[in-house]
Amino acid sequence: MATPLPDSSQKYDLGFARWVYENVKGGDQLSMCMQCGACSGSCPIGTDMDHGPRKLIMMIRAGMKDTVLRSNTLWNCTSCYRCTVRCPRGIPVTSIVQGLAAKAVSLGYADEVVTSRFARSFWWSVTHFGRTDERLVTAKFYFSFGLAEGIKRGLGNLKIALDLILKGRMHLGLPHKVSDTGGLQAILEKAAEIEARDQLGEDKS
Amino acid sequence: MSDYITRTGVYLCQGCGIGDAVSVDALEQIASTELKVPICRRHDFLCSNEGRALIDADLVGGDVNQPIVAACSPRAMTDRFTFDGATAVRANLREQVAWSQPAGEEDTQMLADDNLRMAIAQATETLPASAEPEGEYSRTLLVLGAGTTGLTAALEAARTGYEVLLVEQQDHVGGWANKWSKTMPHLPPYRDPQANSTDELIAATEAEPAITILTGALVTKTEGGPGKFTVTIELGDESRTEHVGAIVVATGWRPYDAGKLSHLGYGQSTDVVTGVELEEMLGEGPLQRKSDDKPAKTVVFVQCAGSLDPDHLPYCSSVCCGVSIKQALQIIRADPGANVYILFQELRTPGTAEEFYRQAQEAGIVFIKGKVRSVSADLGLVYDDMLLGEEVSLQNPDLVVLATGMVPNSTNPHIDPAETGADQLVSDVNPNAPLPLAIRVIDNNDDKSKSEPGENTEAVNGGAAAEPVLPGGALLNLQYVQGPHIPILTDGFSDSHYLCFPYETRRTGIYTCGPVRRPMNMAEAAEDAAGAALKAIQAIEGAARGAAMHPRVGDLSFPKFGLDICTKCRRCTIECPFGAIEEDERQFPILIESRCRRCGTCMGACPVRTISFDNYSPHMVSEMIAAIEVPDEFSEKPRILIFACENDAYPALDMAGLNRYQYSAFVRIIPVRCLGSINLLWISTALEKGFDGIMLMGCKSGDDYQCHYIKGSGLAKERLSKVGETLKSLMLEEERVTLEEVSIADSGRIPEVINGFVETIEAIGFNPFKGF
Amino acid sequence: MSLSKRRGRLNQGPASQTILVVGGGIAGITAAVEAAETGYAVILLEKSPALGGRVASLNRYFPKLCHPSCGLEINYQRIRNNPSIKVITMARVESLNGQVGDYQVSVKTRPRFVNEKCTACGDCAKASKVKVSNPFNHGMDSVSAAYLPHEHAYPQRYVIAPEVIGSPDAEKIRDACGYGAVDLEETETVFDLKVGAVIWATGWKPYDATRITPYSYDASPDIINNLEMERLAAHDGPTGGKILRPSNGKPAKRVALIQCAGSRDTNHLPYCSRICCLASMKHAVYVREQYPDAAIDIYYIDIRAHDKLEAFYQRVSADPQINFVKSKPGHIELEDDGTPVICGEDTLSREIYARPYDLVVLALGMEPTALSDTTSVQMGNRDDYGFIVPLPGDEPGMSAAGVSGGPLDVSMSVQSATAAALRAIQAIRTVSPGASTG
């Protein structure tokens, strides 16, 4: 039986830790953390992080759900995997951080976060074409900030775009797509459905 | 021995640069012409088979029974210069002459000449050491305490072929371990709590025919020495005497008095328990709390409860982290739904116990680095979370477990404090021991003095407070001048002072092991018990041969007392670091030979020089000093006498030579067993003889002393402080006699130490007594 | 044990009561003398040219800061005075067969090229013009190709580096010896021993620092390991005891000591090596004694100062110039001039730091030597890490002394060695009852 997501919690109420254990990829490893700091110390943009992975794990144990799911640490991960390979306890730190990010999105903690906007644009491309069309994803991402901001950002990178077009490295015209888009979409819908089914406990909460 | 005639023979080596550095002809002159040594031979390579054959021939022929090898240091080529039935006296012409002095110079030659003269004098005054052990020697071990450590020690000794008398104060054996539901893992894969094997250990011990177990028994008196201990044991109202050869003390530990931890909630709620109390609550089923038998769903372990705390126990009890992990694992395995927290300051699971820590984390036990501030009666727990950097309150867990530390049973808390000789408190009982020391209760009938320690006791800092006594009586009640206790050292444990020699003891033939000597877990205690058993066995065998224990292992010489001129000053009895000297009814010193470690501290202490060994004596060294030629002041050649500890300073001098470091040729070096054996007679002899300066080179003294005989270098320092006065009265400068701490690693410092002193002396000027 | 007694009594073969001790470090030496002083014949094998093992190369011991050579000197005296100990250096166990009371051991010795006639006079060293890397100082300096392992070497006998054999320098060395002690023809020899019990005291070696790639050990001379630090501080070390930066010979005043370099790390050594925390505090003291203005940072996960060692920790942490940082550094970067910069997170302050140092010392963990050496040889049960841990009911003829059985400090190694000596004695007693010492 899955642990429900505790709404707000007393310090060191393990409900949240259990929830992460069961619902976040690699979360079942966080009990192994001995708080050595090798992960946070290895992070290329650790200085941009409010808490860093080590303290994030500490706060998960401490049941600090909101602080964790609102932490900018989730959005500053460059996926360099240094923390993961250096962890003396073999904890998949990167996947825990990214897993938490995914949860933060699905639980509505991150609607305004840029990464989450980008992720949505990206997923739109994947579900429509089965592939990523860099041009469309970027455009959609930019315009997710609204028309004006979108144009501004677009112009900001105009030179880069032109370079790519010039070198034939930006695909123009109809996006590349998988032939069987229907089948792919069906697969993704089914997968999403299964995921939701497995996390009923979460929805109940 | 009296009719023994010493027949000396000198054997000069010309190798290793000796022949180039000095005139061996001249040396031969000194031996045969000047000092009339009947036999004197030389060889280019004395340690070769041919060289050795020279010596053997004379020994076999009987012309020589005391060879004098004038070659390398006594520390070198020992295998080549060891002979059956004769011990060579060595004149060090290599390390301390040829290798540390310029070749072919007059001063170098004079140094070599004197080294040879001293060796000849030493040989003339040397009798072969021989022990004459008398009477019955017991081969039985007494093991005091029948917990894991004592049972193991008894079993190990029995399995090595020795009879064992196992004495336990309680009415049953097994000690604390009887209570343990499970034990920490010490076998691979080191992950899970292990079944408690104490029952098997007890069964094996009881099945061992060589072991006699006495429960409900108390040792009330211990006399004698290794091979000849006489122990009085009280069994209820019956009292019996036993003869044993050696003693293993395995009295273990007791938990720190949680009554003093009320700030952690102890005594305020029955649901605040100590780790020891928890053991009895742990079973197969889920854990229930004491107050209402409800299941304990949330359990908090508080590590270092009263440990690492100057107000309680300053030290770390080593085992608590592992024990709490074991208990936490048992709780969570019995009830996977339980929330178990361990609040620690430093998590200490050394070695392979790290596996156990990981196992606990895998099981979901939550480790929090935090220092607990308080636990309230309703179990509200407040602590400083060192990693969150904030104060956190854990609302009302169901059970709080205090991991209290180990207090050593280096005294017996169940009996009255014994009269502790002031001498012992100073020397062999650390007044800072946080046992804690108690203030002696004036009225001895006051039953307070019988009550558990901790209640009427308080820590005494620096022992400065009035009449400190230990909480409880002496374990063996030793009938030694040095007092009834086995030495109680750092943190109140009866550990060895030495890192390299953990079984070194100040009470020969008595060895402590297990938690009474250092906080340790059951596996470590069992290992320790085996080691102590072997040392006890060695003491038994050594005593029967009349041979010394560590560090002069096998030495057959022992001090002899000329009682005819003894003034009963008691210095030898009091200053013996090992309590080897007793007093007879007339207060004359009597040596308990098998306790003696042959350091000569008594010899150094004796104001009338009536204590001497057959091969080491005040007279012998005086003769060596007398043999040295001291030139008059017009020669511009000062003479410095150096007494060097043979264990550390002398090797350092040798190594200086090995490195070819050069130093003044004006020094004459005499190796001594220990600075403690230096008799002030030698200093006055030397000064009268016209020596300009005297240096004692030996080990560090003080709290971190390096002396292999505990007090030797310290006593030397103390005795020297009194010499100052004497010097003044003789109108001599105090600086002429000094003590320099030189460690074995000081080869590099040797030149500056020696030359520096020579300069000082040259600055002061020559000894006015020269030539008188 | 009772089972082993039965096995012993059944043993009809010609029994040997000799005890073989493999490894001449502090544990092996102790096991050998303790057994010999109880009256048993002992053969002590050491693979290097001199006894003393790891501790002989340590500057000082914690917590007393005394010199290991002090205790070794006493032990060497015990060996010198005890005819029943036979010491064989430069020897390894090649194979071992049989059972308690009756082991056939094949031993291989490397050539020393110097025989028992050597007087340690040193003429050979003077004659040799070739310098070889000095193993005693971990290659931080060099010695003459004919050398005495170190000033306190026992046995006190020279060695000739195999590199020069066959070169003209070797001839020079031979001709310089006035005692016919140099034997250039000496070769590897293999011989058999028959012993009743074996004590493995094979000790440890430091974990290979180059395998901890984020710490850039081989990228900078100023990143050294804990054993090199001991030599750097030793009076007979490469710098005569001055703690200097290997890169430029300048005083190393800003020093970092990194704990758990390899230990407590499932990527490397999963266990805790026990001694590193205290050894590093000792290193901090070395530096402070030499430079009053030194600043030392000790990076750690947990400080493992058990029992009375806590007092040493308290003493060292009271020094305002020795700073304890609860942090496992992520990696070490090098500035353009090669200065090591340690990067990580201070877990108590949350500070992300990047701090430059004159000298960085990696507290490398202990790896059992038995893991790589003589692996083919039957040594009794070993755990996953290669430590020798006999299980209940195992063949009683084999025991482990010191770190070959797990990470221990010096005192514990000596205790373990004393216990191992007793176990060996019990084992051989059982093969010929009546030969008891009792």
Place this chain on the structure above:
Amino acid sequence: MNSKDARKKYVYYPGCSSQGSSKHLDESLRAIIPELGLEMEELDDWNCCGASVGNIGGGPLPTTALTGRNLAKAETQHATDVITGCAACYLNTHGANERIKADVALQNKVNESLAVADLSYEASLQVRHACEVIVNEVGIDKIKERVTQPLDGLKVAGYVGCQTVRPFANTESGGNYDTFDDPEFLDQFAEACGAEAVDFNVKTSCCGGSISVISPEKTLHLIKEILQAAEDAGADVISTPCPLCQTNVEMYQAEINKKFGTDFNLPVVFYSQLMAKAFGLDGRKDAGLHRNTVRSEKLDILVQNA
């Protein structure tokens, strides 16, 4: 994996960037792989791997299902090994594949999803990075043998980046082909091609990955350090195996120069482009060297065919 059977057929998974910003990686790989004696066949109707934000945008299981679909298709092509040149594709596809292999429950969920398109994955495949295959199956010596136009005098800074080696390079499933922090294969590739691998101490530093795409302001300093180190080492070009690294380090040079007042102009190429040239193949058609936006004399010479 250890079998040196060079005739083994590899199913090639190009990944989305092969049709956009990293066309030149795709072109050069297709050119050199047969030269190295490996047989390669494109994965039929492949889809996106989920990239670095798939989890966030679509959730973990749908993202894993993407890989499920690719691998299910690959199985129908009767191969044992899938090969890809893209770091992100490798990370996601290899990672998902290993998780599926290790976790039957997960495999069932993936197959339950695939079933709606009549697909299923039997977890029979190895997913491998092109560099790992070149190191373990081909070997450096084989590269040397193929070189006909050694890149004499070209100074190359081997910039490995992150995901090509982390977290799999030093694992059993990843073929243990190099270390996480100090990999050597890229320098060996360059040396094998006759170029000079300069001493480059940031070879596994991070370029900011997708953060550089989303919020470059946070990561430009990381890219600057990489460029600086390469310039200090006197490199003519930076060589990398990773599409995102190539784009980030190349594209942002102008902006970095603006922001930090530097004047970097360092071509960033794929190791495979250099190999193609060294193998004497066409500088444009095979090596795609005309597609690099940051140009230099050395690079332009390289594009020319001898």
